[in-house]
Amino acid sequence: MTSILETKNVVYSYGDGTEALKDVSISLEEGKKIALVGPNGAGKSTLMLMFNGILRPTSGDVLFRGLPLRYDSAYLRKIRRKVGMVFQNSDDQLFAPTVYQDVAFGPVNLGFSVEKAKKYVGYALQYVGLSGYERRPPHHLSGGEKKRVAIAGILAMEPEVIILDEPTSNLDPASSEEIMDMLDELNCGGKTMIISTHDVDLAYRWADEVILMENGGVLRRGTGSEVFGDAELIKRARLKLPIVVDLYKELVNRGLLSDSRPPRNILELTDFMESRNRGMISRVAFGTIHICNVDGEDSEDIKSILEKSHVSYTGAMGTNAKVLAEQAKIPLDFTYGVIDKCILKALAGKTSLIMTSGGMVDHSVKRIRTYCEDSGAKIEVVKLSSLVESSVNSDRQEMWSQKNSTKPIEAVQ
Amino acid sequence: MHDLLDDYAHSNALRDTSPRLRLLLGLGAMLLCVASATPIAPLFVAVTMSLITVGLAKIPGRFYSALLLIPLSFSLLSAAVVAFVHGGGDSLFAFNVFGISLGIREDGANLALLLIARTFGGMCSLFFIALTTPMIEIFSILRSLGLPDFLVELSMLMYRYIFVFLDQAAMIHSAQVMRLGDAGIKNTLNSFSMLSSVLFLRSWEQGERLIVAMDARCYDGKLDLTEQSGKAEPKAIFAVMGYMIVIAAIAVLTRGIRLL
Numbered sequence: 001m002t003s004i005l006e007t008k009n010v011v012y013s014y015g016d017g018t019e020a021l022k023d024v025s026i027s028l029e030e031g032k033k034i035a036l037v038g039p040n041g042a043g044k045s046t047l048m049l050m051f052n053g054i055l056r057p058t059s060g061d062v063l064f065r066g067l068p069l070r071y072d073s074a075y076l077r078k079i080r081r082k083v084g085m086v087f088q089n090s091d092d093q094l095f096a097p098t099v100y101q102d103v104a105f106g107p108v109n110l111g112f113s114v115e116k117a118k119k120y121v122g123y124a125l126q127y128v129g130l131s132g133y134e135r136r137p138p139h140h141l142s143g144g145e146k147k148r149v150a151i152a153g154i155l156a157m158e159p160e161v162i163i164l165d166e167p168t169s170n171l172d173p174a175s176s177e178e179i180m181d182m183l184d185e186l187n188c189g190g191k192t193m194i195i196s197t198h199d200v201d202l203a204y205r206w207a208d209e210v211i212l213m214e215n216g217g218v219l220r221r222g223t224g225s226e227v228f229g230d231a232e233l234i235k236r237a238r239l240k241l242p243i244v245v246d247l248y249k250e251l252v253n254r255g256l257l258s259d260s261r262p263p264r265n266i267l268e269l270t271d272f273m274e275s276r277n278r279g280m281i282s283r284v285a286f287g288t289i290h291i292c293n294v295d296g297e298d299s300e301d302i303k304s305i306l307e308k309s310h311v312s313y314t315g316a317m318g319t320n321a322k323v324l325a326e327q328a329k330i331p332l333d334f335t336y337g338v339i340d341k342c343i344l345k346a347l348a349g350k351t352s353l354i355m356t357s358g359g360m361v362d363h364s365v366k367r368i369r370t371y372c373e374d375s376g377a378k379i380e381v382v383k384l385s386s387l388v389e390s391s392v393n394s395d396r397q398e399m400w401s402q403k404n405s406t407k408p409i410e411a412v413q
Numbered sequence: 414m415h416d417l418l419d420d421y422a423h424s425n426a427l428r429d430t431s432p433r434l435r436l437l438l439g440l441g442a443m444l445l446c447v448a449s450a451t452p453i454a455p456l457f458v459a460v461t462m463s464l465i466t467v468g469l470a471k472i473p474g475r476f477y478s479a480l481l482l483i484p485l486s487f488s489l490l491s492a493a494v495v496a497f498v499h500g501g502g503d504s505l506f507a508f509n510v511f512g513i514s515l516g517i518r519e520d521g522a523n524l525a526l527l528l529i530a531r532t533f534g535g536m537c538s539l540f541f542i543a544l545t546t547p548m549i550e551i552f553s554i555l556r557s558l559g560l561p562d563f564l565v566e567l568s569m570l571m572y573r574y575i576f577v578f579l580d581q582a583a584m585i586h587s588a589q590v591m592r593l594g595d596a597g598i599k600n601t602l603n604s605f606s607m608l609s610s611v612l613f614l615r616s617w618e619q620g621e622r623l624i625v626a627m628d629a630r631c632y633d634g635k636l637d638l639t640e641q642s643g644k645a646e647p648k649a650i651f652a653v654m655g656y657m658i659v660i661a662a663i664a665v666l667t668r669g670i671r672l673l
Contacts, residue, residue: 092622097573109633139576
């Protein structure tokens, strides 16, 4: 893995001499989901503002792809295009009087022609699920929509790294989860994501790497389990344990689980419990997970697939799938953490459908297969579309069968 | 929370028609109102403009009539003064107050009627513009009329942040009222001065954040001003022209008529 952003002995002090950052040296890997966590005033936002050259370190270096940042305006424009930043308060970021003008701000300033800018804006708004909002003024949008527009404004400049300062603050739970799901989707598309947050549950569940900051320095970095497994450290940083870890620790204390690595999520926790009780994950019958690629499908196709496949639960992953589900008036049971939820349902013997698109299809299949290999569960994965059905057996045999059939669904039943 | 004209302007049924044509319709009707010598043409404008605003632009009738109450009070007051002060023509009626004779004569009455009619005709046209044309469309028209870019960009930024500060001012005001900041004149004045100073500081800070936000997105002195509003359909252009001609004809044909 190559490091995309790096800080070397970065110190930053304000005019009055208070040090906001004290000798921070970290390197961030390309394509990862990284969460900066820490209490108020730990220096998270200051560090983030270093990454695209808005703040200049008092001493030390910030490196992008191994090269130190320069602070002349030509270079800054280049780095700010590659490293996009979404501010905590959307009203700070959305300064143009209409959504279109705001999203077009970056492309226009990069010197794109009107047509090209229009194309990029259209693409970005479609990605965040806000096509048709072009002429709305920002003060007519909800908090979640404002955040989406802010993200679209960054996406329109095609950054390699996206930094989000407290992306879920001031959002209701459903909006936060949808934003986080979108960040997953972006990461799936190859973008490096960096967020800062106080929300330990969110950081624990979402991030590949957690950087724990306190008082201007890095206290610990590692996977979620490594950082949040250390209760003392978390207490020192004025945070609390994620609820899954807290529950796990108490179960260990009662002797119900053996002490090893804390589980990452509810799925893992329930698996720990089950394998402790029964020795392994086994069932008379597992549920099936259908995965439907919505690319190129219209709402009628989706409806007919849904009618024929007799699923008990439906989930949508990614903006495209959600927009389509809304158009087709399909009630969704899951809109976030969809894969885990569907695995949980399959373990309970229920059949479910995941609607998603593009690279997320293979990502889902891979995720379910990895789970099955690790746990020994046998969950059948069926890829659906209106034309082609392929069944992906998650057994060791790794049987990929692809049948062209005009009536694909009957074969499954 | 607030009932803003701007909100209606963004959601009205004529949003997709050409803003230039809408502006032309409103301004044209307004000018013809002022140019007309008798109250008939302005009254015609007031009635038809109201019908257009409520019927075509689908602005709620209740809201619209509440809006019309604002010019009603001041136009009635000023018309009354004009009616009494202006002389000439036969006396319509008169009465004595402490030995001074007050009365309304024909010329005064006619002028007062004209005043009311013009006020309403003009206000209905103005409301038509305000309720159907968001500021942003007016900005792009101003720019195409040759106003320098920096002025238009500055007004756009100001316009955007009016709403942010409106919310902030409302919140600060509520916070003050909740702690009895409006009890008595002294408290009210004190609260108001605090509100103003805090708002000033906040707008200063907001300005600094704005610069950071613009810089973070490669600000190079450009704000997109491309207009994406609807084009004027020939049918609509003919309708507006026809309407103008009808008003002008009424104004010309009725110029000799005296109501009283």
